[in-house]
Amino acid sequence: MNGKEQLDREITCIVCPTSCRIQITGTMDEPEITGYTCKRGLEHARNELYCPMRMLTSTVKILGAKFRVMPVISTKEVPKDKMKDCLEEIYRIQVTAPVQEGDIIIRDICHTGADIVAARSMKEAQ
Amino acid sequence: MKTIQVDLAVIGGGPAGLAAVAEAKRQGIGRVVLIERDLELGGILQQCVHDGFGLHRFQKRMSGGQYAEAFIRDVEATDACIQDNTMVLEITPDKKIYAVNETEGMLLYECRAIILAMGCRERTRNQVFIYGSRTSGVLTAGAVQRYINMEGYLPGRKAVILGSGDIGLIMARRMTLEGMEVEGVYEVMSSPGGLTRNIVQCLEDYDIPLHLSTTVVKAHGRERLTGVTVAKVDENRRPIPGTERYIDCDLLVLAVGLIPENELSRGAGIEIDPRTQGPVIDQNFMTSIDGIFAAGNVVAVFDLVDYVSETGEIAARGAARYLKEQKEGNKEGHSAHTYKNVTAGEGVNFVIPQKVAAGELTQDMAFYLRVKKPDERVVLSCRMGDETLAKKKERFVAPPEMLVSRVQAGCCVDNDLTVEVRKEVPHER
Amino acid sequence: MQELLANIKSDARFEQCSVSASISEDGIVTLEGSADSWRHVVDIGHLAASFPGVVNVVNHLSAEGVRIEKSDNTQRIREARKRGVIASADVVIVGAGISGCGIARELSKYDMRVIVVERNADVSEEATKANNGDIHPGHKAKPGTLKAKLNVRGNELYDKWQEELGFELVRCGQVNVAYSEEDMRGLEKIYHDGIANDVPGVRMLTKEELLKMEPEVPGDPMGGLVAPTMGVVEPFQVCVALAENAAENGVEFMLSTELLDIQVMEDGRFQAVTEKGILDAAYIIDCAGIHADEVAQMVNDEFYTLHARRGGIAIFDKRVTGPYHHAMSAMPRKKDAESKGGGYARTPEGNILVGPSAVEIPDKEDKSMEESDFDYAYDRGKSIYPELDRRDVIAMYAGIRPADYKEDFIIQMSGKVHGFIHVAGIQSPGLASAPAIAEMVEGILKEDMEASGRTVSVREDYKPKRRPQVQFRRLSHEEQDALIRENPKYGHIICRCEQITEGEILDVLHSPVVPTTVDAIKRRTRAGMGRCQGGFCQPRVVEILARELDKDWTQINLKGRGAYILERRSR
Incomplete structure (x- = not known):
């Protein structure tokens, strides 16, 4: 999207339970943001506009454990538009038990700066 | 039959039970046993791969497994006995527990105190009266979660979700990320059942529509589900004739509410609150039977695990005090106190605890409550007659979010209490 | 035949129907033509069957707007x-x-x-499986029919079956309650039929006798009818x-x-x-x-x-025990098709069961439970136990009665x-x-x-007794302990609601008629039959089935073919 294209978006603010509906019009270069009721809401809207970030949680295939998959989580938020690439990489991975919670499964996934770590320990199955 | 004497038995190794055991050991209770039916501790947390746990307690966004692991490490560092793969079959009013496992057979625990932490179960299609045929492809959200997140299987291609509570929303995202199609989320109430954060990050992020005041009225198919009929509902939640719509799908996911699991409690003769479906408890989370405490979702369905852990700790401290008084030969429990009732007042659906021992509060006390409907600019207060014991302004309240009202230590309770949520009046600002 | 057709023609209900009929030498009426609704197809069939001399009815009538798919085999x-x-x-x-x-x-x-x-x-x-499990005494069957004869005889033989086969049979008896003169007349007719059918012990009850037998009967009953040989089983x-x-x-x-x-x-x-x-x-x-x-x-x-007559049943949580010892029924307010009206009973496992309803349907495969089925069944329960609460329903299902026109x-x-x-x-x-x-x-x-000259004799190795089944939930804690020591798998509870162990599931997997589906396991062991309806135990049952039958989880079905539970592996 170039900086001049007209925006017409509405997002729901998740900063607090009030759940303000925030309208974003104007352009990427000069957005007009309305509908927020606090400073944090405005900041949230800007983040959502320029670089929305999300935590990434999923599972990876694991061998030799009681279960077939093991939960993983990103160490920090990753850009929303890189989620798909990240997930594809996660789906390709296969680990082997035992795994400790916090073990790095993928370092710096898709150059996001976030690591994917084991979200729980998994023992070897008897 | 093997008989084991313990000071405290905690039933259930989910978040409430884990927190209770860790706190019980910190409080110096001697012989503590944690009885868990599964092979491992953590309970339902282990199938929650999503994040959002521990925001209050750890100021971190953890997944269910991470949150569980933090407590499991605490518990494993103590000398508490972890009795996993063991199912409790019966609790008697005199605090005997019958439990079985494969290696030891029947175990009889003679307990001085018990903390119930069995959690809750999901409501099924029959409890929300979805008519039609009994096919495969109709599953509760929890079962879907287990199949996908723990077992690594997908239970269908195209899903309809009934219920917009957090579990329904979370599963909408999970299924989408796993490559399944989620046709939509349907909610019989006129407002969403889950947190806004989840509506945004689980539905809006993935363009999954949420249909309010709409429910699934019928399931179709012979062997496997082939579709569902949805219909708009009126203000009494009755389907409106003529608004039916058929949706092609092979999976119906039910996220239609949780019920505290109190079959063991009922068996012991513990008084159950028909509103919460959990035991009636006092400020120490002690039930109607002296020395039997309850914590977490077995008491009432909390939505935040942080609160569940907190109640585990309150119950453990209550149990510690009870055991100490007993050891010193003092009267403790119901014979030692007179109780004042706590009522859900204006705007409040339910409040726990339901009763408080009269006298000066020796420590801060939390009331957990749910409001009846969404509202803005309200005052949450705890009143005793004309006296206000606690007051807090809330900018926005809604039924999905549990509220806490804290009354400070030192308050003297000598009358019944009412917890209420009223519209803020201008002069109060 | 002309008389039959004239009767149909003169009946205002059948104005829109076009019917032709023929009768064979052996008394079989064949109906051809069309009716304006399925209800009328069935009504005309019944009308034809009620004619003197008619032995049975072949009903080829079609109903407007009803297409019955016939698969080409x-x-x-x-x-x-x-x-x-x-x-x-x-x-x-x-x-x-x-x-x-x-x-x-x-x-x-x-x-x-x-x-x-x-x-x-x-x-x-x-x-x-969709039956309400009543072992009827036989007083509600029309005297002189084959039904009446076999019902009374069948009821009598159940004790022997029970003894040899080891299923649960509770001889609870049945009490019918009358609230009006009309109800009383209805019960008297049933009583006389019972006498005609040789039903043991059937008798009318005065109000006092009724209330002595079942003190919690609501309202102001006039009297009742008891049939002590009524039993209930899990069918x-x-x-x-x-x-x-x-x-x-x-x-x-x-x-x-x-x-x-x-x-x-x-x-x-x-x-x-x-x-x-x-x-x-x-x-x-x-x-x-x-x-x-x-x-x-x-x-x-x-x-x-x-013709298919659907019956819907609702089952309640075991926690709700109800006040009655007998299977109970108040006289139905309105007669619903050919049904006996259904009623209220407790299954041998202790669940209150209400229903079934009775609805004529064109599709023989349509086992869909409709709201009207539930409402009817629930009302049958409420009429005798007003405290019954729909929030305690744990299961609902419908079955198809295969009825002929006689x-x-x-x-x-x-x-x-x-x-x-x-x-x-x-x-x-x-x-x-x-x-x-x-x-x-x-x-x-x-x-x-x-x-045809063949001698038919009983084999020497015939074993009328079925091998005994372990039911963990019914044992004392001491017996349970001993059992687990014998086989540790009885110490692993799979279904928490009904307390069903892995040992019991493995037992039935090694039985002579091997269950291969989750529902088949449920019927044999009760795993998944409780209040959570398999929410907890289904994945565990799937795991055991896959392991024991050496299949992948995706090959384990809820019931027959096509009823798969899991579609594919995620990774």
């Missing part, structure tokens, strides 16, 4: 024939419901080869027990095997064409439930038509095709009558075999 039959004769038997029984399994078990004592073919993945999958348990004992005695069960066609050979033997191949048989016993008329048509013996059982050697035995129209009280039906069919077959 030509291709499947051709393919099945290619497989050739895969087995040869003395008797092939079509259908493994309560009738088929009861007959199979009765015949298993003789030196003959018996094969049961069943299209579903398990026994008892149709009307049997699927009886059916499985029969099948297992039959199999222990050598009967072969071919499950997931649909019968496609029957050919009568020149030598009088049959070729039963199943999807797995051809079964050669001297006798065929048609116990195909709602499809019995279609099976009879395969040998061109069409002299009755079955509303009686049809049990006879075919008049047209020797060796083909009809067991049709076995609707309520089919479960109660099952032992007597089995006895009667055994008699027909034995007589015919002996007439």
Whole structure:
């Protein structure tokens, strides 16, 4: 999207339970943001506009454990538009038990700066 | 039959039970046993791969497994006995527990105190009266979660979700990320059942529509589900004739509410609150039977695990005090106190605890409550007659979010209490 | 015949119907034409059947707006024939419901080869499993009918079945309550029928006697009727027990095997064409439930038509025990079709059960529970137990009653095709009558075999007792402890609601009629039958089934083919 294209978006603010509906019009270069009721809401809207970030949680295939998959989580938020690439990489991975919670499964996934770590320990199955 | 004497038995190794055991050991209770039916501790947390746990307690966004692991490490560092793969079959009013496992057979625990932490179960299609045929492809959200997140299987291609509570929303995202199609989320109430954060990050992020005041009225198919009929509902939640719509799908996911699991409690003769479906408890989370405490979702369905852990700790401290008084030969429990009732007042659906021992509060006390409907600019207060014991302004309240009202230590309770949520009046600002 | 047609024409209800009728020498009326609704198709059928001299009714009427899909089996039959004769038997029984399994078990004592073919993945999958489990005393059957005779006899024989097969049978007795003069007259009629049918112990109750017997009866009752021989069973348990004992005695069960066609050979033997191949048989016993008329048509013996009457049932949480010792019923406010009106009972496991409803439906496969079915069933419960709360419902289901237009059982050697035995129209009280039906069919077959010079004698190694089943939940804690020491798998609870252990599931997986689906495990062990309806135990049952049957999880079905639970692996 170039900086001049007209925006017409509405997002729901998740900063607090009030759940303000925030309208974003104007352009990427000069957005007009309305509908927020606090400073944090405005900041949230800007983040959502320029670089929305999300935590990434999923599972990876694991061998030799009681279960077939093991939960993983990103160490920090990753850009929303890189989620798909990240997930594809996660789906390709296969680990082997035992795994400790916090073990790095993928370092710096898709150059996001976030690591994917084991979200729980998994023992070897008897 | 093997008989084991313990000071405290905690039933259930989910978040409430884990927190209770860790706190019980910190409080110096001697012989503590944690009885868990599964092979491992953590309970339902282990199938929650999503994040959002521990925001209050750890100021971190953890997944269910991470949150569980933090407590499991605490518990494993103590000398508490972890009795996993063991199912409790019966609790008697005199605090005997019958439990079985494969290696030891029947175990009889003679307990001085018990903390119930069995959690809750999901409501099924029959409890929300979805008519039609009994096919495969109709599953509760929890079962879907287990199949996908723990077992690594997908239970269908195209899903309809009934219920917009957090579990329904979370599963909408999970299924989408796993490559399944989620046709939509349907909610019989006129407002969403889950947190806004989840509506945004689980539905809006993935363009999954949420249909309010709409429910699934019928399931179709012979062997496997082939579709569902949805219909708009009126203000009494009755389907409106003529608004039916058929949706092609092979999976119906039910996220239609949780019920505290109190079959063991009922068996012991513990008084159950028909509103919460959990035991009636006092400020120490002690039930109607002296020395039997309850914590977490077995008491009432909390939505935040942080609160569940907190109640585990309150119950453990209550149990510690009870055991100490007993050891010193003092009267403790119901014979030692007179109780004042706590009522859900204006705007409040339910409040726990339901009763408080009269006298000066020796420590801060939390009331957990749910409001009846969404509202803005309200005052949450705890009143005793004309006296206000606690007051807090809330900018926005809604039924999905549990509220806490804290009354400070030192308050003297000598009358019944009412917890209420009223519209803020201008002069109060 | 003209009189019948005139009657139909003069009936205002049937104004929009165009009907022609013919009657055969042996009293079979055939109806052709069309009606404006399915209800009227059924009503006209009943009207025809009620005419003096009419033995039964073949109803070919179509209903406006109702299309009944008939699958074309030509291709499947051709393919099945290619497989050739895969087995040869003395008797092939079509259908493994309560009738088929009861007959199979009765015949298993003789030196003959018996094969049961069943299209579903398990026994008892149709009307049997969706039955309310009443072992009716027999006072509600019309005197003089085959039903009345077999019901009373069947009820009497249940004790022996119970003793040999080890299922649960509770002789709770049944009390009917009257609130009006009209109700009292209704009960008196039932009482007199009961006397005419030789039902033991049936008697009228004064208000005082009634309230002494059941003090919690609500409102202001005028009196009642008691039938002490009423019993309740879990119907699927009886059916499985029969099948297992039959199999222990050598009967072969071919499950997931649909019968496609029957050919009568020149030598009088049959070729039963199943999807797995051809079964050669001297006798065929048609116990195909709602499809019995279609099976009879395969040998061109069409002299009755079955119509599907759906019955919906609701089951309540065990926690709700109710105030009654007896199965209870207040007289129905309005007569609903041919139903006995349903009622209120507690199953042997202690769940309150209400219903069933009774709705005529065109589609024989439509086991969909509708709101109206629930409302009816619930009302039957509320009328006698007003405190009943719909929030305590844990399960609802519907089944199909296979009714003919005479509303009686049809049990006879075919008049047209020797060796083909009809067991049709076995609707309520089919479960109660099952032992007597089995006895009667055994008699027909034995007589015919002996007439053709064959000696039919009981095998020396016949074992009428089924191997005992472990029911962990019913044992004392001491017994449970001892059991686990013997086999640790009894120490692993799989279904928490009903307290069902892995040991019990493994037991049934090693039984003579191996369950292969989650529902089949449920019927045999009760795993998944409690208040959470398998929410907790289903993944665990799937795991055990996959492990024991050496299959992938995706191959484990809830019930028959197509009812898969998991679609694919995620990684």
